[in-house]
Amino acid sequence: MTAPRTASTLRAAIGPGLLMAGAAVGVSHLVQSTRAGAEYGLALAVLVVIGCVLKFPFLEYGPRYAAATGESLVAGYRRMGRWALGLFALITVSTMFIVSAAVTLVTAGLTGLLFGLDLSPTALSALVLTACTALLVFGHYRALDRIMKIIMAGLALITLTAVVLALGAVADGAGFERLAASLTDDRLRTGATLGFVLALLGWMPIPLDAAAWHSLWTVERARQTGHRPSLREAAVDFHIGYAGATLLALAFLLLGALTMYGTGSEFAGGAVAFAGQFVDLYARSLGDWSRPLIAAAALATMLSTTLTVIDAFPRVLRALIEQAAATGDARERPDPARHRALYLSGLALIVAGALGVIALFGAQFTSLIDFITTVSFLAAPVVAWLNLRLLTGRWTPEHARPGPALRGLSWAGLLFLVAFSLIWMGWRLAG
Template identity: 25%
Template sequence: MAATEQRRATWKQLGPGIVVAATGVGAGDMVATLIAGNRFGYALLWATIVGCLVKISLAEATGRWHLATGRTIFDGWSSMGKWTTVYFAPYIVIWGFVYGASAMTATALPLATLFPVLPLELWAVLAGVSGLAIVWFNRYAVFEKIMTVLVGVMFVTVVGLALYVGPDIGQTLRGLVPLLPEGSVFYTLGLVGGVGGTITMAAYGYWVNAKGWRDSGWMRMMRLDNRVAYVTTGVFVVAMLVVGAELLYASGIALEQGDQGLLQLGDILRERFGGFVATVFLVGFFSAAYSSIIGVWHGVSLLFADFVNHVRGRTDTDPVENEKSWAFRGYMLWLTFPPMLLLLVGRPFQLIIAYGVLGAFFMPFLAFTLMWLLNSSRTPREWRNGWISNTGLALAGSLFVVLCCYELYGIVAGA
């Protein structure tokens, strides 16, 4: 039953927002922001801020749907027709298979550098299995505490590094002015749309429910939680851009694409500031990558369990029950063990094409279905979208459509 009063929002209750933001910001986002600073200095600082505002809009809409209606996001999608299931079913299966290998490899890179006693592939396996164990044997409350520690480590190390290298205050302020340097248009769109934005944004509502926030009385708390999380993410992302601008742009050093670029930055830090600074950065790199592993293993498994429940005609379950379900644990196993084959044999071309095509559609799918659900009679009138929410979701959806077309073009052109 919906609460009639708003519960008091307190800082001590923050949690699900930190979880979703930390899960969404992984090694790939760190590289993207570093390269933005590497290529364009501070010029795209404004784009990182816009990106955080876009994610606040999307996460708030997801959380509001769960709290206002008492229904999950997948329950909402199901009410829109079978086409949502036709899209979602292959997407979550293929996505999990490919993402599992990517996440384990990204986490293994700093471990293999810090502790070269084991090969990269073995570190990747250990990262995946340990992430599985943490989620398998713990409930949400413990999982949230672990994620908070990882967020603290990645935040302190990266922001501390940015302060250590010394941001240029004048250039930082100029970077707040929306400008597009030559050759930066689609890179800017990717920076706005990519940082902290994945399928895990759809998991936010499940984490809100797992926290114990079950009705509209928690709306104020959810909104505070969401804003604090993405402001924290924004500071983290700006810090990465500062590092790229100060260490790489000014020196004319070209950073490699992909997770290897972070290892390259570690080498640069070691040469310029010594082994201690480089080690601290690699610890932050590990924390960002590992938080994505356990965040996805938990959040997307909750989403998958809800999907399975709906296929079986069960819509009355909740996240606490789903954490114990065979579907939840089965998807964690799917994320962990089959992707290990990709660590050994590489990624099959056709699978990567399917992964790219299905993945390109997800964020537009999320933005526009949220607009649909939150403007319909499915949502109590009090909690339907206002003009601010509709504007934010429309802008986010339009942005993601452009990014979707660009990514599809890249897939076709590279085929």
């Protein structure tokens, strides 16, 4: 009887990790990973892996804390002190509109391309955001959870199929020699490459503040199912999502390298033009028959990201407001009506803010992407330190605190993030 009950509770816990993966597999993968492969071949693949490994503990701390305490990281920050809550709020507010705009722009461009809609980027973005908002308002968390499981399964299948086809298309000595030569590309030593690497790692596989998103989804999943996950169940859910996000990052980099590296093409600055160029370059190498496959994979990627990001920021804003108003040692037991109203208000704010950014800066698409991913990387050491301090301190039950290996990896990751940020600052000041 124990095994079925264990399997049942594990199924109840699975979900937040796939939402995290859906949020991750977006701009960082389709745009930045593909650009990395297209412009530098396989040279940056090791950095992608390093970034994913060194960010692992800080993102894992989200579901770990939620499973151990039954509350989100946002509540944990308040327990550390209102200074910590305020610091995380500052990071969130300073990035939420631009992040939402960036992921929506890519989705809008792919939507217009796939369905042949001759509309402006702002109008296409409004359509995408309206559809996402309707799903979240009327479907609630349950609909988001179900649709993301379908999207992520389809996305993985389509992307891996495209990689296999691309490998077949360059299965000759010259093609692999070209990729091998990318490992010693002279451009790797330039300042422009350093700037791009920082932008690449900023969202690889996802910004660190997504740990708070994951913890909120874990709490919501527990409320929905009536089952609070154990530490093991939360870890399994996280590992599935994180491994998938990491493998897909490498898949998109490999696709970019196999189909675009050495062609001399440069990416367009606008979202719609970028989407068309993205599909055209793949189809040119794989054949026109592959166009629907690539377009479907790309749109599924960005739709998953947009849905989860547009859901995550209102949840974070709501949690910040509720925790700022909380007193004493009160747990997260909000009034249901006010809880829902805060989410809807946050959702309306995020949609309006994202559309405003798109209307003002949508034409500078790739510059916007590089800017926000760089900001995310520079904020990463702060979020990493907050998460490490919370999970190793008295606010986390002793049995749930990270062991020596995970703690060691955390310190290595923190040093990496700080060192890379200082190198970038020095480069910018010297320039």
